[in-house]
Amino acid sequence: MESQEHFTNTLSYIATCTSMLCGGTTSLFATYGSSFSEILGFSQYETNLVASLGDYAHYMSAPLFGYLSSRIGPTRVIQSAGALMFLGYMGLSRAFRYFDAPQEQAHHYVATMSMLFALVGVGSKAAYMSSMATTARNFKHSRYSGIALGIPISLYGLSTFVFSSIKAGWFEMDSTPERYLAFMAITSGVVHLIASCFVTLKDVSESIIAGAARRRSRSVAKQSVDPDQSIEREVPISAEAIEMTEPRRRRMTMTASDDIDDDLAADQPAATADPLEILDGGASHKPLSENSLTETMLPPPTGSETPPPARSHTASLLRRFSRDPTAWALFLGLICFSGPGLTFVNNCGTMVRAMSNGTTLSEEQIGQYKDKIVATQSFFSFSSRLLVGYLSDIWRTRLRLPRSGLLVIAGLLMIYAQNTAAQVRSLEDLYGLSILIGISMGSVFTLAPTITSETWGAENFGICWGIITLGPAIGGHVCNLIFGFSWDEGQLHIATRMGPETPQDRVQCDRECFIPAFLTTVKIAYLGLFFFAATMCMPRATAMWKAKR
Incomplete structure (x- = not known):
């Protein structure tokens, strides 16, 4: 029975990893985004508007799917993911077949293409x-x-590398991305449908208590103890089981919890706080769901006592979460960090084309540069996600330092990347830039969800992380529009310099069209570093303030 449960859990984990590998393909927009201007006649601002609205839909839907994952389970949500990605990619594929638009009609298709990419x-x-x-x-x-x-999470970042490599190998000779997008539609739909059949949630509390009971049985069988000693040993074993099932998370600041803390302090005056909990704010906050496991172990209430409805719990959770200053610091940090990073992720293909002007590269070679740079960014994002996940465990458990300290390091790396982007001189410089962006983005999007799970509880992860991930949508939209505006302004300046008689198709942008955008985004990255530092310091400051009070 135990081996069967282990096999089921392993299969479920493999299914979630497979779903993530085929799910993180929105960054592939950089490999075919230039086709919007080359084939459909979009301006760079309109192309970035499509990318921004897709990012908005991507991140704005996070609270909804976080809530649905907690309420109806992961199976139906993954099935919905496959259906939505199939419709979005297939719609984009059909659009490139039938939307052969002249320049003056291009704006009619912006809304349609934005809606289709939003489905993806x-x-x-x-x-x-x-x-x-x-x-x-x-x-x-x-x-x-x-x-x-x-x-x-690392596989989610690796998906761009996998599918951009497939595009470079199988679809590079295509003049339009029609076949490639159709391939993405079929692959996404089929893989998510299969993965949904194997994803399950295990009851961790029951398995831990059962494991403690089995260890107690083996201990009793091996040793001969008198009844009094046996009775004395029952309490710590039961307490151990309950303690192991308590969520490993920091407490949230709330007025009600202050009263509980005071009562506990009166009953246990000699208790000492774990220094690691103080670093993560554990000494100053109460859990979002107080004694959730203990409540499930107690018999159901009788008489007039009725359990609170799920909506009431969700509303209470949202109120307490919105009052936590650490949540706001992490949210604002992700806005200011993700925006500059997503600017490069969504526009690196456009930057390749700009840097290739004046060279002897063919269209096929330019396409290969795009795919390689996107693949490089994805690969290092994958590598950093995997490595940082392991390093953060060492950082947290052995060095006993808060994981949020690694956010500050990633913020410094993003600032360096944005300064590098403002000084790009050649196509080769874009490779180094893609490595920096990949490492910094991958690190933060591994650390932030782990911090969210430990801080506000795994059972509340879907809703809390869904709210926090609205930050990248806002930051990405703002910075993408900054890039699009800077590009169109630079193109207009070049056209003015070349003279009004120059045909529009002869006006080609170079690095001057995007350098002003990165000079702006580097300032936003500095704000991100400030908020990440606040995320690290806020729990300690709150604990010290409460101790003095």
Whole structure:
């Protein structure tokens, strides 16, 4: 029975990893985004508007799918992900076949293409949230929760590398991305449908209590003890089981919890706080779901006592979460960090074309540069997600430092990357830039969900992380529009310099068209570093303030 349960859990974990591998394909937009201007006649601002609305749909749907993953389970959510991505990619494929638009009619298709790419973004987020919520709940009591979350997150980043490599090998000779997008539609739909058949949630509390009971039985069988000693040993074993099932998370600041803390302090004056909990704010906050496991172990209430409805619990959770300053610091940090990073991710293909002007590269070679740079960014994002997941466990358990300290390091790396982007001189410089962006983005999007799970509880992960991931949508939209505006302004300046008699198709942008955008985004990255530092310091400051009070 135990081996069968282990096999089922392993199969479920493999299914979530497979779903993540085929779910993180929104970054592939950079490999075919230039086709919007080359084939459909979009301006760069309109192309970036499509990318931004896709990012908005991707991140804005996170709270919905986080809630659905907690309420109806991951199976239906993953099935919805496959259906949405199939419809979005297939619609984009058909659009490139039938939308052969002249320049003056291009704006009529912006809304349609934005809606189709938004379906891809929503489906991608559905796969992400269901897989992450499942993994967070299944591994919430594990010592290696960081690496357990890091593997599927890293595969989510690796998906761009995998599918851009497939495009370079099988579809590079195509003049339009029609066949490639159709391939993405079929692959996404089939893989998510199969994965949904194997994803399950295990009851961690029951398995831990059962394991403690088995250990107690073996101990009693091996040793001969008198009844009094036996009775004395029952309490610590039961307490151990309950303690192991308590969520490993920091407490949230709330008025009600202050009263509880005071009562506990009166009953236990000699208790000392764990220094690691103080670093993560554990000494100053109460859990979002107080004694959730203990309540499930007690008999159901009788008489007039009725359990609170799920909506009331969700509303209470949202109120308490919205009042937590650490949540706001992490949210604002992701806005200011993700925006500059997504600017490069969505526009690196456009930057390749700009840097190739004046060279002897053929269209096929330019396309290969695009795919390689996108693949490089994806590969290092994957590598950093996997490595940081493991390193953050060591950082947290052995060095006893808060994981949020690694966010500050990633923020510094993003600042360096944005400064590098503002000084790009050749196509080769874009490779180094893609490595920096990949490492910094991969690190943060591994650390942030792990911090969310440990801080506000694995059972609340879907809703809390869904809210926090609205930040990248806002930051990505703002910075993408900055890039598009800078590009169109630069193109207009070049056209003015060349003279009004110059045909529009002869006006080609170079690095001057995007350098001003990165000079702006580097300032936003500095704000991200400030908020990440606040995320690290906020729990300690709150604990010290409460101790003095």
